[in-house]
Amino acid sequence: MATEALRAENPESIEALSREAESLKNRLAEEKAKLNDVDSCVIGQRLESLQNFNIKPRRTLKGHQGKVLCMDWSSDKRHIVSSSQDGKMLIWDAHTTNKEHAITMPTTWVMACSYGPSGSVVACGGLDNKCTLYPVNMDEDPATKKKAVATHTSYLSCCSFTSSDHQILTGSGDSTCALWDVESAQLIQSFHGHAGDVMSIDLSPTETGNIFVSGGCDKVAMVWDMRTGDCVQVFDGHESDINSVKFYPSGDAFATGSDDATCRLFDLRADREVNCYKKDSIIFGCNAVDFSMSGRVLFGGYNDYTVNVWDALKGTRITILYCHDNRVSCLGVAPDGTSLCTGSWDYTLRVWA
Amino acid sequence: MVSESPDEMDTCRDNKPRHAVYEKMEKLVQDMQQSETGVPVRSQKTFRTFITSVFTGSDLIQWLSTRLKLSDDEHSEAVKLAVLLCHYGYIFPVGDTKNLNVKEDASLYRFQKPYYWPSQYADPDNGSYAIYLVKRSMRNKQKHGLEDHELANLQKLETMLCDKWDYIVTQAKDQVKIAKEKKRADKALNDAQERAFWRVHRPPPGCIKTLEEGPKRNFQPSQMAARRKKNKDLLYSELQYLRRSISICRVKTSKANENLENFALQYFYLDPMLTPPLPSNPWITDDTTFFEISKTNTEIPTEQTVKKWSYSLQALLSDPRGRHEFKNFLVKEYSHENFAFWTACEELKFCRQSEVFDRVQKIAEEYLTSGSASEINIDSRCAEMVKQNMKLPKPNRFTFDSAQEQIFSLMKKDTYQRFIRSEQYNNLLANAIQPGGKKKFFSFGSRKKNNMLTPSPKPKRRGSSGNDAEIESATVAHHSYSTGNLRELDDRQPPTMRRDANSSDSSLARCDTSPNLAARLSLRSPQESPRKAKQLEVPRHSSSNVHVSEPTRIDNSSAACLAITVPSKTNVVAPWEGVD
Numbered sequence: 001m002a003t004e005a006l007r008a009e010n011p012e013s014i015e016a017l018s019r020e021a022e023s024l025k026n027r028l029a030e031e032k033a034k035l036n037d038v039d040s041c042v043i044g045q046r047l048e049s050l051q052n053f054n055i056k057p058r059r060t061l062k063g064h065q066g067k068v069l070c071m072d073w074s075s076d077k078r079h080i081v082s083s084s085q086d087g088k089m090l091i092w093d094a095h096t097t098n099k100e101h102a103i104t105m106p107t108t109w110v111m112a113c114s115y116g117p118s119g120s121v122v123a124c125g126g127l128d129n130k131c132t133l134y135p136v137n138m139d140e141d142p143a144t145k146k147k148a149v150a151t152h153t154s155y156l157s158c159c160s161f162t163s164s165d166h167q168i169l170t171g172s173g174d175s176t177c178a179l180w181d182v183e184s185a186q187l188i189q190s191f192h193g194h195a196g197d198v199m200s201i202d203l204s205p206t207e208t209g210n211i212f213v214s215g216g217c218d219k220v221a222m223v224w225d226m227r228t229g230d231c232v233q234v235f236d237g238h239e240s241d242i243n244s245v246k247f248y249p250s251g252d253a254f255a256t257g258s259d260d261a262t263c264r265l266f267d268l269r270a271d272r273e274v275n276c277y278k279k280d281s282i283i284f285g286c287n288a289v290d291f292s293m294s295g296r297v298l299f300g301g302y303n304d305y306t307v308n309v310w311d312a313l314k315g316t317r318i319t320i321l322y323c324h325d326n327r328v329s330c331l332g333v334a335p336d337g338t339s340l341c342t343g344s345w346d347y348t349l350r351v352w353a
Numbered sequence: 354m355v356s357e358s359p360d361e362m363d364t365c366r367d368n369k370p371r372h373a374v375y376e377k378m379e380k381l382v383q384d385m386q387q388s389e390t391g392v393p394v395r396s397q398k399t400f401r402t403f404i405t406s407v408f409t410g411s412d413l414i415q416w417l418s419t420r421l422k423l424s425d426d427e428h429s430e431a432v433k434l435a436v437l438l439c440h441y442g443y444i445f446p447v448g449d450t451k452n453l454n455v456k457e458d459a460s461l462y463r464f465q466k467p468y469y470w471p472s473q474y475a476d477p478d479n480g481s482y483a484i485y486l487v488k489r490s491m492r493n494k495q496k497h498g499l500e501d502h503e504l505a506n507l508q509k510l511e512t513m514l515c516d517k518w519d520y521i522v523t524q525a526k527d528q529v530k531i532a533k534e535k536k537r538a539d540k541a542l543n544d545a546q547e548r549a550f551w552r553v554h555r556p557p558p559g560c561i562k563t564l565e566e567g568p569k570r571n572f573q574p575s576q577m578a579a580r581r582k583k584n585k586d587l588l589y590s591e592l593q594y595l596r597r598s599i600s601i602c603r604v605k606t607s608k609a610n611e612n613l614e615n616f617a618l619q620y621f622y623l624d625p626m627l628t629p630p631l632p633s634n635p636w637i638t639d640d641t642t643f644f645e646i647s648k649t650n651t652e653i654p655t656e657q658t659v660k661k662w663s664y665s666l667q668a669l670l671s672d673p674r675g676r677h678e679f680k681n682f683l684v685k686e687y688s689h690e691n692f693a694f695w696t697a698c699e700e701l702k703f704c705r706q707s708e709v710f711d712r713v714q715k716i717a718e719e720y721l722t723s724g725s726a727s728e729i730n731i732d733s734r735c736a737e738m739v740k741q742n743m744k745l746p747k748p749n750r751f752t753f754d755s756a757q758e759q760i761f762s763l764m765k766k767d768t769y770q771r772f773i774r775s776e777q778y779n780n781l782l783a784n785a786i787q788p789g790g791k792k793k794f795f796s797f798g799s800r801k802k803n804n805m806l807t808p809s810p811k812p813k814r815r816g817s818s819g820n821d822a823e824i825e826s827a828t829v830a831h832h833s834y835s836t837g838n839l840r841e842l843d844d845r846q847p848p849t850m851r852r853d854a855n856s857s858d859s860s861l862a863r864c865d866t867s868p869n870l871a872a873r874l875s876l877r878s879p880q881e882s883p884r885k886a887k888q889l890e891v892p893r894h895s896s897s898n899v900h901v902s903e904p905t906r907i908d909n910s911s912a913a914c915l916a917i918t919v920p921s922k923t924n925v926v927a928p929w930e931g932v933d
Binding site: 233249250253265306336337 | 421
């Protein structure tokens with residue numbers, strides 16, 4: 001570290017370092033090219049195409065007075081938390097469409113909300129630059145027991161609990177991600193590396209993963225080691241902001257949704273893009289992606305008010321879901337895979353099955 | 354502005370956040386306006402007036418369909434896109450100033466002039482809006498009269514902009530005067546375009562504001578470029594990353610693809626979006642049985658759940674009940690300490706910060722002190738690493754990481770393999786809840802799919818002899834071959850085992866000719882009461898792995914069937930049957 005500090009004082013160092021980075025990049029590209037033995041269009045060729053895929057809207061959740069910006073499923077597979085532009089966070093029993101809690105935040109644009117694994121706590125945040133936790137019990141008003149856990153220097157764009165209620169991972173417009181201890185509200189680990197706003201994070205579904213992926217306005221997705229805070233992999237290819245990242249259920253790959261109107265699939269072990277989901281007729285950006293339980297189906301929520309349903313392996317579009325009257329801002333597949341929930345700027349959420 | 358460097362481009366884009374979509378829409382609209390290849394534009398005479406340069410909704414949609422090479426199934430996409438072009442103000446309906454919609458009929462539309470495109474004139478100010486409203490209020494009431502919401506807006510603006518109001522009125526007067534000198538047709542077109550523009554930018558209450566954006570990004574493109582260039586911290590971490598990533602181990606793309614495919618195939622039957630769940634999807638039928646039986650705290654797991662445990666150790670451990678059963682098994686085997694250690698480490702990683710110290714000490718004491726009752730067996734290198742970690746001033750969540758990893762792979766290779774082959778596991782599988790009945794199981798179409806999509810490792814994997822070799826590759830490619838494993842092992846097992854292996858990957862559907870039959874299966878007494886035995890047909894394909902790679906598939910109906918003798922009287926009763 002000491003030698004690095006010395007080099008940092010050298011006025012030429014930036015150039016020298018940039019040169020080194022450049023040559024390393026070239027070498028890396030060569031290394032990767034060696035292993036690229038198939039074209040991405042070959043993927044999934046041995047698979048039968050999916051027939052009779054048919055999901056319909058089954059529930060409409062009405063109650064928000066502003067644009068719905070984020071949603072998350074509870075581990076009980078039927079409750080949903082959603083947050084909106086007017087600063088409200090609602091907790092629904094989506095199956096009965098009843099609202100069970102309404103929490104008013106002291107901010108507008110609540111862009112992130114997340115259910116704790118136990119189902120007894122929710123976290124949210126937005127333009128207040130904070131991530132606040134609210135306990136959810138039937139008998140008490142959640143607002144009286146709220147707890148601010150994380151603070152960033154810009155808006156909170158996403159948050160997610162780890163495998164327990166005791167830790168929360170946040171992503172922010174200040175270009176960093178951070179892991180926080182809930183009880184003490186202390187920073188456990190921060191993750192620096194994005195050059196622009198972090199828009200989305202997703203934790204690896206594998207128990208021993210210790211990694212998460214983040215996507216941001218600098219058009220790259222980064223894979224992080226939660227233990228050390230180091231970025232272990234960088235994936236580029238998108239031509240505009242990445243709005244959403246989501247792990248493939250096996251944890252070996254992840255999908256991204258971007259303002260460049262494409263979704264992509266990046267494989268961690270091949271260390272490259274393995275699929276790209278696009279069509280001439282899709283010109284609006286994608287805000288949210290999620291996989292069905294087997295990973296075969298990829299849902300993308302777009303600014304053109306629709307959800308495009310992709311065969312994640314073949315790269316073909318299976319169908320389009322029309323139902324919202326404004327941008328689809330968020331979506332999520334239920335933990336048991338039985339349904340898909342979409343949230344939109346038209347103030348509603350819908351559950352599809 | 355002849356040639357712009359990328360940086361300057363970025364600076365230009367700072368104020369146009371959604372440039373990408375505007376560029377794409379504008380490209381389309383420009384193509385539409387090509388005289389030869391574009392949308393057919395004509396002039397139409399209605400009963401009194403002559404309307405110039407209009408096109409019909411059906412022509413527009415037809416053009417989009419052709420241009421974007423949309424199939425008949427995708428026709429709705431062209432309609433949707435036409436509506437969006439209208440919402441974003443690139444085209445507007447003639448005559449209708451209220452609705453922004455495109456109908457696929459002879460209704461007429463016009464192009465907006467580029468001056469009013471969102472990329473050119475993204476955020477018009479209130480001053481311009483006021484001038485526009487004043488202008489209209491000065492003109493013929495019948496043609497240009499203000500709507501209610503516009504009147505309200507005008508009043509609000511008058512108070513808001515009272516200091517500039519004189520200027521606004523003069524401006525409006527001048528513009529009206531200039532407009533009067535224009536040709537009638539031009540004037541009408543201009544009026545319509547201006548009105549359409551404000552319809553998009555100041556929509557009536559309750560209508561979508563398409564041009565509304567989310568909160569501004571914190572870092573503008575130019576700032577990002579600057580950060581990348583000048584920020585030494587970022588540069589260092591980039592270099593660090595690059596140096597490391599030169600040496601990391603990568604798999605071939607084809608291999609990676611295969612792994613993804615195998616996973617999707619393996620979980621095909623567990624994915625409710627692809628295989629209708631049993632007894633029914635609670636969101637479709639309102640019947641919440643599926644929620645109830647798949648709860649993790651119910652007494653008896655479903656067959657699906659138990660089968661999933663055999664896919665991989667990962668799948669087993671991610672299910673609380675799976676963990677519980679695994680633990681029970683290990684307790685019986687007197688090798689419980691490995692699992693307990695692994696669990697303790699996992700809990701340590703995600704515990705409260707305040708508990709870390711105590712937990713680290715406790716784990717070290719319980720599992721790593723030589724001579725303790727539940728000491729785990731790790732190699733010396735690993736033990737040394739842990740020892741080093743323990744010496745660090747602050748206890749860490751990841752102190753035992755290397756040991757935990759080693760124990761995990763040990764469990765994967767050894768105890769897990771024994772667990773899924775154990776009598777306990779088979780009993781669990783036999784006792785598991787099998788929701789649904791005969792009708793659902795043999796739903797039309799699903800059989801065919803099953804046949805095609807049986808998870809199947811490549812044939813060559815069958816040849817690999819050692820179980821450990823499989824697992825070696827599985828540490829790189831976890832999940833992928835666990836069913837293959839099972840099957841291979843099962844081939845050497847007595848025939849009663851085969852039934853489980855078959856059903857474990859060819860969906861529950863096929864074993865059930867009668868709803869309760871499978872639940873009544875007794876694995877222990879195949880010879881019992883042969884007279885009452887029923888025959889259960891199980892398609893054989895799932896015990897052979899080759900046909901997925903074969904160009905012509907064996908038709909399921911003609912496939913050879915394996916007959917299993919099943920006694921009807923058993924000691925195993927499904928839970929819902931009660932005592933009958």
